[in-house]
Amino acid sequence: MSTPTENPGHDGQPSRGLALVVDDAPTVRLYHGGVLRSAGFTVEEAANGFEALEMLLAQRYDLVVTDVNMPHLDGYALVRRLRAEALTRSVPVITISTESQESDADAAYASGANLYLVKPVAPDLLTRVADLFTSPLPASAAAGPTTGSRS
Amino acid sequence: MGLVKKAAAEAPAEDRRDAGRDPEGLLAQLRSADPEERRRAALDLAGVAEAVPALLTAARAEQQPTVRDAVLTTLAAHDLPEVARELAGWLGDDDAARRNAAVVTLQAMPTGAAAVLDDLLVTGDARVRTLAVMVISALVHPGVPDWLEAVVDADPDENVVAAAVDTAQQLEDDLARQLATAAAARFPANPYLQFLATLAAGAR
Amino acid sequence: MSLASTSAVGGRLTDAQFARVREWVYRRTGIQFGDNKRYFVDKRVTNCVRDNGGDFNLWFASLRTGANERVAQQLVNELTVNETYFLREDHQFDSLVRSVLPGIAQRRRATGDGSPIRILSVPCSTGEEPYSIAIRLLSDWPGIEEFDVEIVAADIDTRVLEQAQRGEYGARSMHRVPPAVRSEFFERTEGERYRVRGDVREAIDFTLANLTDTAQMRSFRAFDVVFCRNVLIYFDEISSRRAAENLFGALRPGGFLFLGHSESMSRISPIFDPVRLPEGIAYQRPAIGATA
Numbered sequence: 096m097s098t099p100t101e102n103p104g105h106d107g108q109p110s111r112g113l114a115l116v117v118d119d120a121p122t123v124r125l126y127h128g129g130v131l132r133s134a135g136f137t138v139e140e141a142a143n144g145f146e147a148l149e150m151l152l153a154q155r156y157d158l159v160v161t162d163v164n165m166p167h168l169d170g171y172a173l174v175r176r177l178r179a180e181a182l183t184r185s186v187p188v189i190t191i192s193t194e195s196q197e198s199d200a201d202a203a204y205a206s207g208a209n210l211y212l213v214k215p216v217a218p219d220l221l222t223r224v225a226d227l228f229t230s231p232l233p234a235s236a237a238a239g240p241t242t243g244s245r246s
Numbered sequence: 247m248g249l250v251k252k253a254a255a256e257a258p259a260e261d262r263r264d265a266g267r268d269p270e271g272l273l274a275q276l277r278s279a280d281p282e283e284r285r286r287a288a289l290d291l292a293g294v295a296e297a298v299p300a301l302l303t304a305a306r307a308e309q310q311p312t313v314r315d316a317v318l319t320t321l322a323a324h325d326l327p328e329v330a331r332e333l334a335g336w337l338g339d340d341d342a343a344r345r346n347a348a349v350v351t352l353q354a355m356p357t358g359a360a361a362v363l364d365d366l367l368v369t370g371d372a373r374v375r376t377l378a379v380m381v382i383s384a385l386v387h388p389g390v391p392d393w394l395e396a397v398v399d400a401d402p403d404e405n406v407v408a409a410a411v412d413t414a415q416q417l418e419d420d421l422a423r424q425l426a427t428a429a430a431a432r433f434p435a436n437p438y439l440q441f442l443a444t445l446a447a448g449a450r
Numbered sequence: 451m452s453l454a455s456t457s458a459v460g461g462r463l464t465d466a467q468f469a470r471v472r473e474w475v476y477r478r479t480g481i482q483f484g485d486n487k488r489y490f491v492d493k494r495v496t497n498c499v500r501d502n503g504g505d506f507n508l509w510f511a512s513l514r515t516g517a518n519e520r521v522a523q524q525l526v527n528e529l530t531v532n533e534t535y536f537l538r539e540d541h542q543f544d545s546l547v548r549s550v551l552p553g554i555a556q557r558r559r560a561t562g563d564g565s566p567i568r569i570l571s572v573p574c575s576t577g578e579e580p581y582s583i584a585i586r587l588l589s590d591w592p593g594i595e596e597f598d599v600e601i602v603a604a605d606i607d608t609r610v611l612e613q614a615q616r617g618e619y620g621a622r623s624m625h626r627v628p629p630a631v632r633s634e635f636f637e638r639t640e641g642e643r644y645r646v647r648g649d650v651r652e653a654i655d656f657t658l659a660n661l662t663d664t665a666q667m668r669s670f671r672a673f674d675v676v677f678c679r680n681v682l683i684y685f686d687e688i689s690s691r692r693a694a695e696n697l698f699g700a701l702r703p704g705g706f707l708f709l710g711h712s713e714s715m716s717r718i719s720p721i722f723d724p725v726r727l728p729e730g731i732a733y734q735r736p737a738i739g740a741t742a
Contacts (some may be wrong), residue, residue, distance in 0.1 A: 119380070120412035121473050126441050142476060145724070146716035152726040164377060166350045166384075167720045169342040182726065193376050193405035198340070214405050215438035249653035250566055250598045281738040289664045289695055303699060312698075312721050312738050319691050319719075354687045356516075384477060386516035416473050417514060418507055419466060 105163050111135040112157030112229050117147040117173070119165045127160050127191070127221065133214055134222040136229075144168030151183045160221070163192035163203070171206040178207035187228035191216055273300050281310045287318040298324050302332045311343060318351045334366055337377040349377050353384040360387055369391065372403040379409040383416070391421055398425045404433045411442045415434030422446040458466045458715060461496045467506055471495050471525075479526055480717040494528040523684075529608035530683055534575045536619070537582050539679065542708045545729040546583070546675065547591040550706050554674050555593045557704075566598035570676045570700060572661055574603035577614025578623055579677060580654050581646050585635050588650070602670070604659040615656050617646035662689045667696035678708035682718060694719040703737040710727055 114136040116128045124202065127234075128138040136158070141147035145168040159177070163170035170190050175185040190208045192199055203211040212226055267290060275287035288304065291297040301321050308314040315325075321329050336348035352359045359381055366378035375397075382393050390413075397410035407429045414425040423446040430443035463471065468491065472483050474594065483491050499509045502521060512518045513525065537543065554567055571580040580603035587594050607612050621642045624632070636644040659666045661678070662685065676697055682690045697707055700720055707722060715722050715733055722733035 120383070120409065122412045122415045122445065122470060123438075123443060124446070126438055129441075141716075142482075143716055146714060149714060149716060149724045149731050152724055153731055163342060164346060164349070166346060166353070166378060166380075167716060167718075169346045171342050172720075191404075193409075194373055202342070205504055215408065215436050217437050247595055247598060249587070249594075249650070250600055251653060251655050252568075252600050252602065285738065286668075286699065289692075289699070290668070292664055292692070295652075298516065310738055312736075314696055315719065315721050319695050323688050354691075384515070388515055390515075415466075416470055418470075418510065422466075 110137040111226075113137050113139065114158040114225070115139050115141060115147060115150060115156045115157070117141045117144065117159065117161035117165070117170070118120070119143055119154060119162065121160075123162065127216070130218045130221045131160070131225055133218070134225055136225065144170060144173035144176075147173055151177060151186065152180070156186055158225055159186055159188045161188060161190055163190055163194065163199070171202055171208075174203075174206040174208050187226070189221075189224060198201075256307070269297060273297060276300060276304050284308070284310075285313045285316040288313065288320050292320050292323065295324070298329065298410050301344075302329065305332065311347075314344075314347060318347060322351045322354045325355040325357045327361035329359055330355055330362045333358075334362040337366065337374045338371055345377060349380050352381045356385055356387040359385055360389060363389075363393060367397060367401075372406055375401060375403065375406045376409055379406060379413060383409070383413040384432050391417065394421070394425060398429050398432075404436050404439065407432065408436070408438055408442070411439065415442065415446065419446070457610065461493055463492045463495060463506070467495075467510070468492065470510060474510075475529060477523070478522065478686070479530070479719060480714045481529070481683060481712050482714075483529075491529065493729045495525070497524050498528055503661065507568075526684060530680070534578045535623045535626060537586075537710050538578065538580050540582075540586075540626075542677070542679075542732075543582060543586045543712070543731045545583065545708070545727045545732060549727045549729065550675060550732070551587075551591055551593055555597060558597065566600045568600045568602070568673045568675075570602050570670060570673045571660065572604040572670075572678050572697075572700075573607075573681050574605050574611075574614055576610045576619075576623075577603065577617060577654075577656075578619070578638055579603070579648075579679070580614070580656075580701070581635075581650065583677070584650050584654060585631060589631065589634070600655065602655045602657060602673075604657050604670070606658070606660045608658060611656050611658060615651070619644055619646075661693045662695060664692065664696055664699075667700060670696075670700040672702045672703060673700050673705055675706045675708070677708045679708065680713065682709065683713060690718045692722065698722065698735055701735040703735055705735050707733040707735070709733070713717065 111134065114131045116124050116131065116138055118124050119142055124140045128140060131138050139150065141150055143165040147159065148168060161170045161173060174190065176189050177186060177188065187209045189210045189212060190203045191212045191214055193214045195213045200211045209228060251303060272287045272291050274286040275283050278284050278287065288301065292303060301317055305314060305317045305321060308317060330352060333352050337345050339345045363382065367375055369375060379397060382390055394410045396413050398407050401407050411425050411429050415422045426443040426446035430439045433439050468488060471491065476482055480518065499506050502509045507523065512521050569583060571583060574580050580601050584601055587599060603614060618639060624644055633645065635647050635650060639645050659670065661667065661681065678697055682693055685693060694715065701707060722730050723736050725734045
């Protein structure tokens with residue numbers, strides 16, 4: 096089990112980890128998924144919270160990026176279910192919603208989301224926060240920045 | 247021990263239940279204190295047109311999501327404006343589960359949804375308009391392209407417009423190209439809409 | 451042959467066309483086709499397009515607008531393989547005998563509940579599934595010595611029910627049955643035909659029921675396990691939703707539901723809890739009021 100975030104020895108750029116992108120719109124999955132793929136993640140997709148939950152129970156993911164308003168199981172309910180399951184309790188979750196009111200952010204955090212973003216999300220912002228949530232803890236991250244430019 | 251056939255003695259218990267299956271009995275059962283009884287009553291009222299008002303009342307009041315889903319399952323088969331009007335009112339609800347339950351049910355009701363969409367698409371709450379587009383995204387109705395076009399032309403919120411382009415992208419190339427281009431022109435700073443325009447331009 | 455630019459030339463779809471069909475199929479059936487199924491999907495879809503005039507856009511419009519239900523059914527039929535044979539998708543039977551039944555037995559012992567364990571196979575088609583369950587229980591689950599088990603098998607079609615009750619099968623149904631199981635549970639009738647052992651046939655309760663009809667499904671209650679495989683994909687939204695409710699009603703709280711391996715509840719209804727078993731995902735009926 097590893098998140099091979101930094102591996103200066105390989106130019107082949109090993110995956111930064113496995114990310115699950117959840118949205119009922121295929122084009123949104125393509126957009127968020129594309130950003131994460133460019134950032135080095137391996138990406139899988141789910142079309143609603145329930146499908147995401149099934150996938151998260153079947154396999155370990157390093158990051159979940161999810162919409163809020165979706166059929167059958169919404170993003171908040173998904174995060175609540177993930178936090179209640181031993182298998183999925185610690186997976187970092189970013190919720191991305193169209194809803195910009197304070198109460199929406201409160202609802203996201205109350206459900207157990209790690210971060211709440213409002214659509215549209217700029218690619219570099221998503222890349223940065225995805226990095227943040229999948230990087231090793233500060234003690235080991237202090238060993239060096241993500242680029243190999245130091246040597 | 248081993249494989250056995252169901253004991254024939256179970257039949258009388260079923261008969262007792264049948265006795266309570268007239269619409270009057272079921273309407274009373276819909277207000278039972280036992281959620282399982284309410285759930286079964288809601289499902290047993292399938293196809294009973296006179297029960298629609300009581301089902302709407304039950305749907306509004308029901309606190310158990312599982313029971314509420316059963317009520318909505320029966321209501322979804324009554325594709326009527328009055329059912330759609332009740333559900334349209336849920337789109338502004340603070341409970342995400344409740345508003346998404348309404349969306350899913352409206353998606354299966356082309357006639358009812360068509361009766362409420364024109365109003366929903368011009369309400370002041372951008373969230374309600376986003377959810378209205380979500381209804382359209384799975385709706386089987388010939389008016390879908392026109393609704394989407396109206397949203398992209400006039401909706402003040404970039405996310406509502408984006409949701410309309412998302413839906414067009416699932417329908418056909420020409421409509422997707424037309425709406426994605428228009429949306430990107432209206433909101434040039436929106437990276438997602440630029441992405442959609444590029445995507446649509448790439449399709450042959 | 452049409453030379454319109456939207457025809458699916460040479461049996462290939464454009465990326466956008468593939469994406470649209472994939473999304474439609476997912477919403478309708480819950481089946482997700484990955485990019486690795488591209489060739490398969492392209493081929494089947496272009497067959498459908500060709501049969502309906504050859505223009506992709508016109509065909510997809512009639513699919514998407516629901517103008518012609520036959521077009522929808524044809525696509526679902528093309529993309530799904532409706533085959534039934536003994537021990538099909540047997541990892542689910544592994545789940546049954548290794549994970550699910552031992553758990554149920556443990557709870558029964560803990561609560562002193564001596565009632566029979568109840569298993570439902572719906573639709574049971576020509577009987578391969580309920581007989582497979584019976585055979586796996588008798589050969590691979592030691593708990594059968596300790597507990598009574600009722601197997602009920604239901605289908606909407608009286609002709610397949612008659613075949614199921616007769617319990618006689620040809621080579622196609624039998625191809626996954628190992629010789630030892632053949633000789634223990636089957637009698638050879640003529641040529642390559644085999645008939646399920648009489649006591650196993652008689653132990654299964656075959657009955658008529660329509661999964662989408664709540665009135666017909668009402669007498670199905672308190673099952674511990676339900677197998678409902680490869681049928682929900684054929685139902686439209688309203689019917690599959692009602693079928694899910696009827697399956698929920700057939701299970702006791704905590705009971706397990708198995709769908710076909712490519713199927714998912716995720717596009718139908720949130721009322722079940724997905725649960726991870728060592729052999730794969732199944733669904734569990736929660737107690738009302740206990741869901742998140």
